[in-house]
Amino acid sequence: MSEPLSVYDDLRDESEELDRLVAELEPGRWRLATPAPRWTVAHQIAHLAWTDRAALLAMSDAEAFAGEVEKAIAAPEAFVDDGADEGAAQEPGVLLARWRQGREELQEVLRSAAAGGTKFPWYGPPMSAASMATGRLMETWAHGQDVADALGVERPPTSRLRHVARIGVRARNFAFAVHGMRAPDSEFRVELVAADGQVWTYGPEDAAQRVTGPALDFCLLVTQRAHRADLAVRAEGPDADRWLDIAQAFAGPPGKGREAKGRESEGGAE
Known part of the structure; x- marks a missing residue:
């Protein structure tokens, strides 16, 4: 399979691996502290759900996304933490469903945009659909590592x-x-x-x-x-x-x- 297509499959698989770590957690374990200061397991999943939604906005409404970038520039740490706090305050089942829905919608948009060659705005340089998927995979893996560390789980490295x-x-x-x-x-x-x-x-x-x-x-x-x-x-x-x-x-x-x-x-x- 070619690289442009495989990255979308790999993003899906990376997300599903993390999903399996949290899907059956008891509600109290969503409040476990992770290595990121102040962030719980719920914060990590909330951040992924939030950034998936941000990617969807960037790919569908560049003007609206530009407003989000301005907020991030004005208060970078608070901007990220506020999004995570908001999601982490939800019931685990609601948060999990929100994350699943958002990443499924993003998968559809990424694959639809794959052949177009369009560059989309982001918090860093503009990115193609494949680059956006790569960035989402990187974040999913990294925040998944925080979750795994909190749960005491060792994840075998993969080709992803x-x-x-x-x-x-x-x-x-x-x-x-x-x-x-x-x-x-x-x-x-x-x-x-x-x-x-x-x-x-x-x-x-x-x-x-x-x-x-x-x-x-x-x-x-x-x-x-x-x-x-x-x-x-x-x-x-x-x-x-x-x-x-x-x-x-x-x-x-x-x-x-x-x-x-x-x-x-x-x-x-x-």
Whole structure:
């Protein structure tokens, strides 16, 4: 299956995997704290439902979505938290049904727009339908990781992580920009080892600056779900090393990231 089509299937499958984690939860477990400060399991699902609706608005009414962007610029943290708080206040069954309906509607719109080549507005650069789906998959996986951590569940990495890794690599210059830094002029070589042993590669093979490590660890890094010190991601070269400290695959201002757990790391610059 071609990449433009598979990303929609992978978004569906990633969402369904997370759905299975929360579908049978007792109401009280929706209030479990996740690694994100102040956010419960309900907040994580509410945020996904909220951003799915935002994506639908961006693809159907650019003018109305521009108003939402203005609100986000005015108060970025409050804007996101308010949306999550509103959804998390709902009964779990209502919230779950809302998330399911929204993501199903988004799937239909994304697939309908796939062949058109139209770019849609977003909180970062405008995106094609395939890029929008990739972004939604990245967020679903990342917030799903928070849910899994809260529930004490270990999720085996899947080949769907290639989408998360790709958007993390492509967002390199954006990560430098939101930190007020000039992006390096040269490309980096990134080599990531997937769970099945395949190596996903990005950038010129002879690049002087390199990043290597497990694909899962790289995805945890660029979604800021784990601290670099706790991951086996390695950098060669000062610019690559600096990138690993600021990498983010998501739009918006720099995240605060997670505190290091203190596990001995194989990471660092060479």
